[in-house]
Amino acid sequence: MTKDVIRVANGQGFWGDSILGPIRLVREGPLDYLTLDYLAEVTLSIMQKLRARNPEAGYATDFVRLVDRILPELVEKDVKVVANAGGVNPHACKQALFEVAARHGQPNVPIAIVEGDDILDDLDRLMAAGETFANMDTGEPLATVRDRVSSANVYLGAFPIAEALDQGAKIVLTGRGTDPGLVLGPLIHEFGWRRDEFTKLAAGTIAGHIVECGAQCTGGNYTDWRAVDNLALIGYPVIEAQADGTFVVTKHDGTGGMVTRETVRHQLVYEMGDPNRYLTPDCIADFTSFQLAEDGRDRVRVSGATGTPPTDTYKVSISYHDGWKAVGQLTVSGPDALEKAQLCAEVVWKRLAYDGFEYGPDERLEEIVGANVCHAGIDVPGADDPPEVVLRMGVKGKDRAKVDRFGSELVPLVTSGPPGVTGFAGGRPKATEIVGFWPALVTKDKIETRVSVFTKGTP
Amino acid sequence: MTKVRLSRIASARSGDKGEGSNVGVMARSPLAYAYLKEHLTPAVVRAHMATINRGDVVRFEADNMEVLNFLLLDSLGGGGSASIKTDAQGKTHGLALLRLELDVPDEVLAATPEA
Numbered sequence: 393m394t395k396d397v398i399r400v401a402n403g404q405g406f407w408g409d410s411i412l413g414p415i416r417l418v419r420e421g422p423l424d425y426l427t428l429d430y431l432a433e434v435t436l437s438i439m440q441k442l443r444a445r446n447p448e449a450g451y452a453t454d455f456v457r458l459v460d461r462i463l464p465e466l467v468e469k470d471v472k473v474v475a476n477a478g479g480v481n482p483h484a485c486k487q488a489l490f491e492v493a494a495r496h497g498q499p500n501v502p503i504a505i506v507e508g509d510d511i512l513d514d515l516d517r518l519m520a521a522g523e524t525f526a527n528m529d530t531g532e533p534l535a536t537v538r539d540r541v542s543s544a545n546v547y548l549g550a551f552p553i554a555e556a557l558d559q560g561a562k563i564v565l566t567g568r569g570t571d572p573g574l575v576l577g578p579l580i581h582e583f584g585w586r587r588d589e590f591t592k593l594a595a596g597t598i599a600g601h602i603v604e605c606g607a608q609c610t611g612g613n614y615t616d617w618r619a620v621d622n623l624a625l626i627g628y629p630v631i632e633a634q635a636d637g638t639f640v641v642t643k644h645d646g647t648g649g650m651v652t653r654e655t656v657r658h659q660l661v662y663e664m665g666d667p668n669r670y671l672t673p674d675c676i677a678d679f680t681s682f683q684l685a686e687d688g689r690d691r692v693r694v695s696g697a698t699g700t701p702p703t704d705t706y707k708v709s710i711s712y713h714d715g716w717k718a719v720g721q722l723t724v725s726g727p728d729a730l731e732k733a734q735l736c737a738e739v740v741w742k743r744l745a746y747d748g749f750e751y752g753p754d755e756r757l758e759e760i761v762g763a764n765v766c767h768a769g770i771d772v773p774g775a776d777d778p779p780e781v782v783l784r785m786g787v788k789g790k791d792r793a794k795v796d797r798f799g800s801e802l803v804p805l806v807t808s809g810p811p812g813v814t815g816f817a818g819g820r821p822k823a824t825e826i827v828g829f830w831p832a833l834v835t836k837d838k839i840e841t842r843v844s845v846f847t848k849g850t851p
Numbered sequence: 852m853t854k855v856r857l858s859r860i861a862s863a864r865s866g867d868k869g870e871g872s873n874v875g876v877m878a879r880s881p882l883a884y885a886y887l888k889e890h891l892t893p894a895v896v897r898a899h900m901a902t903i904n905r906g907d908v909v910r911f912e913a914d915n916m917e918v919l920n921f922l923l924l925d926s927l928g929g930g931g932s933a934s935i936k937t938d939a940q941g942k943t944h945g946l947a948l949l950r951l952e953l954d955v956p957d958e959v960l961a962a963t964p965e966a
Binding site: 433434529613614615616619654657658659660661662663664665666667668679680681682683684714715717719754757759761765766767768769770771772784786787788825826827828829831 | 920943950
């Protein structure tokens with residue numbers, strides 16, 4: 393029987409978010425669904441490389457550790473989990489989960505996998521069939537960088553997640569999908585929303601957007617930060633959704649942080665482009681349509697959202713090798729910290745030039761952290777005479793050896809620079825790869841999604 | 852008229868958007884929103900952020916939330932993984948914009964609660 397209100401929370405805003413978010417969401421209040429986002433734009437490229445070296449790798453291992461900690465409570469409270477932790481190897485992730493589940497006496501927990509987003513091996517076939525994967529920002533065809541591509545994933549929508557839940561999954565593992573889809577999928581499943589109910593799909597998308605960065609809608613990263621109580625034990629967001637698409641953004645009683653019209657507005661604008669047209673594979677949501685109203689303490693009601701039919705394309709996230717970079721830093725104490733840091737930077741560039749290594753204006757960077765780096769060019773009091781600063785220098789380019797050469801001229805400043813240079817740690821800065829991001833589109837009917845539910849691991 | 856920082860009548864949040872960033876500016880009152888819609892133009896934002904952003908500035912409005920959304924199209928030193936700047940994701944651009952000084956009519960200030 394369908395409940396009147398479905399509670400969907402997000403416990404992970406990105407790979408690296410605190411494990412306490414999801415642990416406390418399951419422990420500290422009522423919940424029907426726990427969603428978790430582990431994928432950033434470059435994450436899938438890293439995962440492809442891990443899998444190339446080890447066929448058992450290429451997914452979010454943090455998720456398996458989390459499930460190990462919360463599985464008994466998930467089962468006891470019947471909380472279902474939707475996570476994009478599958479990365480580029482959802483079957484290996486599933487296998488690791490079954491091993492954890494067996495240790496907890498739950499060897500047959502139904503785990504679903506949503507596939508079809510990973511098109512790395514299909515790129516050439518799709519290009520031969522007429523898909524150019526033109527860069528959405530520059531218009532260049534993918535052929536320009538094809539030989540350097542390291543991952544290619546379609547942002548799938550919410551319906552495959554709903555289908556997995558329809559089939560009885562308790563844990564749904566996806567690869568790349570839209571972040572709001574993690575929340576919309578359970579709502580489609582619970583309320584039976586159809587593909588042409590665009591206002592409801594838009595409402596679920598807006599709900600998903602509000603919670604997709606975890607505590608950023610409950611008082612984290614908030615302008616008026618002094619007003620936020622108990623950031624240490626900040627509550628992660630919970631959506632209380634109804635079948636007609638209206639929903640309340642809230643958090644569990646007794647948790648830190650706060651949910652107000654103001655904290656919700658803060659997240660609504662985050663990473664926003666044109667608010668009239670928020671594109672997803674399921675609908676185009678109109679972020680100028682709805683009303684926000686406070687509905688008691690730590691409750692904000694969102695109603696009246698509208699949406700229109702989606703386009704006939706999926707967005708594709710492609711990553712490619714785009715050169716090398718190296719960054720290092722030193723601390724410079726006063727007196728005259730700023731002047732000495734400027735001298736240090738000059739010394740490094742001159743020594744490198746003496747040895748034949750010159751870096752163009754767009755290939756090198758020096759920042760004197762503490763003397764107004766972040767708001768450069770804006771008049772900020774106190775920036776002209778800081779008691780100490782951090783000198784942060786970096787280079788980038790196509791030539792790995794040249795980028796590496798930079799790293800060996802930073803540390804010598806400790807003995808051959810001005811006095812008061814310290815704080816060197818972490819070894820010589822080394823060249824690390826720049827993973828370029830190539831946003832593109834692909835025709836929807838060229839992409840096949842698959843949903844499968846498993847009730848035991850591979851022996 | 853009183854000269855105040857934008858933070859007196861608005862809050863803000865920013866983040867990365869391709870090779871640029873977006874700054875959402877949230878008016879602290881309906882009157883503040885009306886004032887900002889007229890005076891916080893893309894040209895004003897572009898001039899204030901000129902050292903941080905090398906590209907154009909585009910503005911969108913969301914009247915239902917009393918929000919102006921600005922796209923700073925070239926503000927990350929390459930963007931994403933290619934940037935070697937400290938703030939490669941534009942996380943601090945909202946606070947940078949809130950430092951902007953504006954001449955705000957006293958009736959707007961009177962109708963706008965302080966944070």
